[in-house]
Amino acid sequence: MATVDIPPVSGQRQAHRFAAVLRTPLGIAAVFGVVVVVFGMVFGPIIWGAQATATDYSQLSAPPSAEHLFGTDAGGRDVLARVLTAARLSVGMALVATILGVTGGVLIGFLPIVLPRRAARLVVSATGLAIAFPALLLIMLFSIVVGTGVEGAVLAIGFAMMPAFGRLAQTMSSSIAGRDFVLAARVLGVPKTRILLRHVLPNVREPLIVNASLAAGSALVAFAGLSFLGLGVQAPDFDWGRLLNEGLSKIYVNPATALAPAAAVIFVGVVFTLLGETLSRGFGIEPLLGKRPRALPRIEPSTSDVITDADDTDGDTVLRVRGLRVAAPVGSDWKHPVNNVSFDIRRGEIVGLVGESGSGKSLTCLAVAALLEEPLDVSAQSVRFDGAELTRNGKVPSRIRSVALRRHLGTRLALVFQDPSTSLNPALQVGAQIAEIGRLHEGLSAKEANALAIDRLREVRIPDPERRAKQYPFEYSGGMRQRAMIAMGLMGRPALIIADEPTTALDVTVQRGVLSLLKAVNTEENAAILLVSHDIAVVTGLCSRALVMYRGSIVEDVTVEDLVAGRAKHPYTRALLDAVPNMSTKKGEPFATIPEGTVFPTVVAEEVA
Structure with missing residues (x-):
């Protein structure tokens, strides 16, 4: 995560910038990926839900075929149908965890602005201490404390994301809080809460949105990791982490059973990254990707202007x-x-x-x-x-x-x-x-x-x-x-x-x-x-x-x-x-x-x- 300073732009200019970004290969790829992910979340369980749970005892751990593109698992269930059906739970819970982590982190990051000085220092110190621990250890710790299952995994990942977003919000809000327009509002007696909502939040929302999009990919991987370790989704529910665990045990029999959920995690993670890059360029955080300018004509030295060694004989x-x-x-x-x-x-x-x-x-x-x-x-x-x-x-x-x-x-x-x-x-x-x-x-x-x-x-x-x-x-x-x-x-x-x-x-x-x-x-x-x-x-x-x-x-x-x-x-x-x-x-x-x-x-x- 990186702090940035974005100059204010008009809504019309912002819209033109986003339109230009969406016409680039990056924007087109991001939009296509988001459409595919949303389609899988909405229609995956509806279209392939029944097939994902149907057991065929004559096709136990079957290799890929025309009927089952990625084969079947140990219970004779179609692997591809299970991967598509699990999209709603896998992506949905990653998004919920991201929303929880971003919201909680922003609240923690903004607390020093409204709290008294000693309490603000305590919050900043606690945030720094939490960031010192690796995120994966925090996720596993919170998962054990709150319990296994979907709710526990969401809370664990959300809590683990809060320190990073808290520090990001603290850094950006402190830079905004020192600006002249904020100091003028304080002199006029504007309440701290109103300063926070009216002056600070609008100036930091774009970087928060961009970082949230990028963090959603990390949350998806973390969610799959918890389920893979048995700390996330529990039977009879399944997500990509559980499917990856099940497929790994049969990797020497049918490698496709592990390949399909792994490919799904990678694909959605890349989509979130592309979305974050697109948003960053649309908000003006990163340079706009547009058409490459035409080649500049080469300047040829003219006979009258070329400098030769004879011109510098006097060394003047x-x-x-x-x-x-x-x-x-x-x-x-x-x-x-x-x-x-x-x-x-x-x-x-x-x-x-x-x-x-x-x-x-x-x-x-x-x-x-x-x-x-x-x-x-x-x-x-x-x-x-x-x-x-x-x-x-x-x-x-x-x-x-x-x-x-x-x-x-x-x-x-x-x-x-x-x-x-x-x-x-x-x-x-x-x-x-x-x-x-x-x-x-x-x-x-x-x-x-x-x-x-x-x-x-x-x-x-x-x-x-x-x-x-x-x-x-x-x-x-x-x-x-x-x-x-x-x-x-x-x-x-x-x-x-x-x-x-x-x-x-x-x-x-x-x-x-x-x-x-x-x-x-x-x-x-x-x-x-x-x-x-x-x-x-x-x-x-x-x-x-x-x-x-x-x-x-x-x-x-x-x-x-x-x-x-x-x-x-x-x-x-x-x-x-x-x-x-x-x-x-x-x-x-x-x-x-x-x-x-x-x-x-x-x-x-x-x-x-």
């Missing part, structure tokens, strides 16, 4: 990109959130990449660093970093297979992401994470790497680096975590640092410190910096040149001097500058904005000037 260019495209599958077609991007960054240069959210800035940086994975497709005429060509046959691979090239990227390219709290492992000490680069790419021993990591922490002005290296990320402030990320990048003396909005989550004072640190690294290490930002003021204060990105394309490459002087050529660049507030704005006037729905051309500045 650290990153040269030509014709970079990032494609994302949408149905049977492809969309290009990054389209035909080309730019150069020289050694020791600080370049800003600016644009509104969603313009493709971060995708461009991740594509250049070969960090984008399927289903995204990254292609380019050429991407050359620090003398090494990253493209292979017009593609930028998501996983660099060459050990030498991986080491080159790991030591010469550093990335600083927007939120360092998600980049640092909360379970590992900061110093150990920084030292890992030295061990992996520099061939240092653990002692040498740890000493170098402390030196790097000292270089980024973290006080008492020996003590701080042994602390965990949660013990660092936001600014210190960002400095630690920069220290991690400095482990390999990088030629290029890609800083993807490194100051967005920081206050103004800490922002200034991080930007000053990047400037110092640029000056002392001669490392080029690609600074991604939507803040024009930050770019003009730190960079010498700005790349303006709009709708996946770089529409202007402009120096900061021209940008500040108002000599930008592209209308989108001018609109970005006009939207920046300044001290000359007259009091009372509204801030300048880019009107909603405005569409700018995505061609180079010379074409629109």
Whole structure:
């Protein structure tokens, strides 16, 4: 079982998603299987019930024949008829046990929300203790306690399922209970029970339904196992577990008597699994299985844009990109959130990449660093970093297979992401994470790497680096975590640092410190910096040149001097500058904005000037 966070979708959109899923091979197989299982449960005893109990003493343990496809058992009864008749009891009791386990587990999982704190902790601890025991042992224990028979088996399996669903409900409900809308309801005095029913339950029902469908298959197997051991269904009733027990004793005489009930258990178990997968995709928990998109045309390097060794004789260019495209599958077609991007960054240069959210800035940086994975497709005429060509046959691979090239990227390219709290492992000490680069790419021993990591922490002005290296990320402030990320990048003396909005989550004072640190690294290490930002003021204060990105394309490459002087050529660049507030704005006037729905051309500045 896994917890998931499902964004709310409209009923119409949900219906369209389910309709799309049901048209896939997975959906068709799930629907077909459910129809077969329901038919067997409803009509099995009606059609084959009499034949399943009819005894033919002339056909005792008969082998398969045209009259009896799976032969007969020791009492001369048709095995296939008994298997089809037992479908109602076998599947029905598994479903009842699942409903009991899910209902009880959800109630247990939601109790911590409505109970006082001490009682809630007791419930959580008891649930954790119950999960520590294997489910099969719990089933056998409950079966012995409540007694053998159908009722006992159902109760045993249901009780054994409760801890797992209780923990699942606890985890999901606790994540929802901390959301702002729940806190607002508590402030308004909404009763806990109403919060549970109105705010928590609707947000966790989809994963519960999916997991319940998957658990029904496990309940069926458990139910058959109890009957096989003699703890479930008792004579004269029979289910697939009892039939399997009876057939096993005659397996050397007629193997089909054991094969038929085993095949029935496997078939229904697979149907429940397919149903769970279909529901998960329909609710949006798993990616939708649709038509495969058409093949993307291969990008052929043009004679004018291909980079040769002669282009890098001066060694001045650290990153040269030509014709970079990032494609994302949408149905049977492809969309290009990054389209035909080309730019150069020289050694020791600080370049800003600016644009509104969603313009493709971060995708461009991740594509250049070969960090984008399927289903995204990254292609380019050429991407050359620090003398090494990253493209292979017009593609930028998501996983660099060459050990030498991986080491080159790991030591010469550093990335600083927007939120360092998600980049640092909360379970590992900061110093150990920084030292890992030295061990992996520099061939240092653990002692040498740890000493170098402390030196790097000292270089980024973290006080008492020996003590701080042994602390965990949660013990660092936001600014210190960002400095630690920069220290991690400095482990390999990088030629290029890609800083993807490194100051967005920081206050103004800490922002200034991080930007000053990047400037110092640029000056002392001669490392080029690609600074991604939507803040024009930050770019003009730190960079010498700005790349303006709009709708996946770089529409202007402009120096900061021209940008500040108002000599930008592209209308989108001018609109970005006009939207920046300044001290000359007259009091009372509204801030300048880019009107909603405005569409700018995505061609180079010379074409629109």
